[in-house]
Amino acid sequence: MAYSKLTNAQIAWRAAQDLEDGAYVNLGIGFPEMIAKFQPEGRDVIYHTENGVLGFGKAPKEGEEDWDLINAGKKAITLNPGASFFHHADSFSMVRGGHLDLAVLGAYQVSRNGDLANWRVGTKGVPAVGGAMDLVHGAKRVAVVTDHVTKDGKPKLVETCSFPLTGVGCVTRVYTSLAVVDIVDGHFVLREKLAGLTLEELQGVTGAPLHLEGDPADLTVPDLD
């Protein structure tokens, strides 16, 4: 059967469907930030950013930025009613202390036991870690959004990460361009896959066995152009 893999926007849309009403959420800088755009109607989500803001809203219009009001990606933000400011130690108390309901990050690799590699691919260049190693600890749920494979077609869901780790056994759900995969007791458990994709095809681009707990659901996402 034919299928076309999800765009980043579509992966973000799918991840957004799992945002719970009243949840405190940190979206990693870059691709995961896109999830906020697809927050379902009627759900109230409070966004946290590492640099000390809770309850921030959409980006301001161009020209209306206040550059003292930014997120961890150094992009200008606005505040929603009920926002608060705090210093970095309090901010990471929220992260490490188990107060966030969800953190969503990007990934280079996720291993079947939930190890995440997302901060460095080699030893060249300037390393930078930011808040990623903190975010993978403490949030009640740590999810990843990612293409299912690398640009040259290699699996990103793997037996063991070959890139330097961000955290050990921390990821519990992965939203990819082909599937939704949970990590349960050291195994990938397939929850959803694109309807046009066979289990064998999906397994072929996945670096560790996909387990089933009942039939996987169809991964259905609207066109987002």
Added chain:
Amino acid sequence: MAYSKLTNAQIAWRAAQDLEDGAYVNLGIGFPEMIAKFQPEGRDVIYHTENGVLGFGKAPKEGEEDWDLINAGKKAITLNPGASFFHHADSFSMVRGGHLDLAVLGAYQVSRNGDLANWRVGTKGVPAVGGAMDLVHGAKRVAVVTDHVTKDGKPKLVETCSFPLTGVGCVTRVYTSLAVVDIVDGHFVLREKLAGLTLEELQGVTGAPLHLEGDPADLTVPDLD
């Protein structure tokens, strides 16, 4: 020669003479609090209290108390201009983190190496420690105000404390009813004594050798009735 030992007010007065301009100071509850009354003119001292106030002032008039504005001894206080409020963890960051210039406490016993016993005299009754064990660490200078001997005439400056310790090697100066004694390299060093008191008499009521570095000065304190 004849002498009369200092009253508590006179001990407090003597301790107050060493308050430095611009110093951040915590006075233990009870007797040490009296020091603030004798703060020398022209010196600006900022008082800290464990329950989260910096820059408090005199007690309010009776009937004008706001019982949400108290010190660690649960007495009503007022604020001086430039005061601030903070929570208990920040308050003890100031204590432990080396930010206070001076803490003055009472004592049951002080040993010649600066150990302090001031929180418990036996195993009877309800024990209570409060902030004493924190205050003896971190302040740049930890001083004690005390009678030179117990009510039944036993030395309070001793070789080794027999009562449970509050802190180890923490006290650097003791203001007593008879003398001012520093603790230097594990020894009591006599700085000042009442003029009418001989060295032998003083040594007789002191539980460990008093060392001299030059002649001790006269401990001179005004009448305070």
Added chain:
Amino acid sequence: MDKTLASPNAAVADIPDGARLMIGGFGGSGAPIELIHALIDRFRETGSPGNLTVINNNAGNGAIGIAAMIKAGMVGKMVCSFPRSSNAEAFNERYLAGEIELELIPQGTLAERIRAAGAGIPAFYTPTSFGTELAEGKPVEEFDGKMYVRERWLKADYALVKAETGDTVGNLTYRLAARNFNPLMAMAADRTVAQVSQLVPPGGVDPETVVTPGIFVDGLVEVSEPQQEEVLVRAGVVY
């Protein structure tokens, strides 16, 4: 999202027997009297919750608040730094009769252990209590030539806090020195409920003056003219 609760009774309705309960305040300042009294009412009506572990700087004063909880027989253990105070008969009697347990912790260590729980720090080193009987059995270690004691985080199932202004998403400010342990306890419990003197809509608290961000607060109830513990004690009120 609206975290408003209907009443003090509703705020304490699900605290079970044996719970570890942090209660804000220092002496009479910042004590959530109405929440405590609602809990006592529940105990008197239903016999529950009993055998509570209560974490507070003190062990109650007079015959109201925590002292009244102790008197009612709801408290199996107190965790505090200064149980001995001028009006602490309720605790004293039970303690000397061997009817209540006491864990005594230096005040700064108590604050830091609570903060550590809220901050996801399972253990830390402090100079406080080194060489004293309160450090017995605890690991010690030398850093930069000075000795320190290792202390663990201190968590609770519930925290009852008193705040001045709260918005409906849980942002809190405090009144004067009534701040004390309240913001720390709000971070350290699985479920935190706050009584606030003034409940306002989101946006009603300046984001720069929020002391406790709403993420730490699960429920709020407005008690518009709260009782003050010290005032009650001085008036000889018995609850």
Added chain:
Amino acid sequence: MDKTLASPNAAVADIPDGARLMIGGFGGSGAPIELIHALIDRFRETGSPGNLTVINNNAGNGAIGIAAMIKAGMVGKMVCSFPRSSNAEAFNERYLAGEIELELIPQGTLAERIRAAGAGIPAFYTPTSFGTELAEGKPVEEFDGKMYVRERWLKADYALVKAETGDTVGNLTYRLAARNFNPLMAMAADRTVAQVSQLVPPGGVDPETVVTPGIFVDGLVEVSEPQQEEVLVRAGVVY
């Protein structure tokens, strides 16, 4: 007591060669540009202070602030969590040429290590970085079935912070998200100087809205219309 300093130049006049220097800010928000530039001026005029260790979340942007310090050759080592950013050429070039040292620390651990220094906590345990190369060589320990890494406090000789309003005894408030590392660094250095947009007399800051109590601040200088790093970078300003 009046902690007011005459000028940014006076505020940085006694920072010696080889000092460990915390500089507040996160990206362009909260960076004390005028203090940094005063330090660069001093270096250009006198050749001192050089070989500085600079502690900041980032490693400078564009050609102003910390980036200009690096370009001027004053910085021997950067301690930060995210040196890689879109305009970090100054650091990148020196780093890739082996001319500047880097200590990379996860952002939350960086914040907590600074806070620990201010709070007199020589070491603490965190889950962050366990099992990663950033934990190599650090003691690990299990608590309640989970593994943690032991981290040490991070102290500095000087801290340069940017605040919004300050009173002359050192109480500070911050503007929006420019708070970030500033209050922590103010606690953790032997000597802290703050540039404030507005300097007021004692009593000019509401005691309940003080973020940094004056005990943590040694000197203040008013810079009434401070430059904003991000605005300078976007305008292509070179210092």
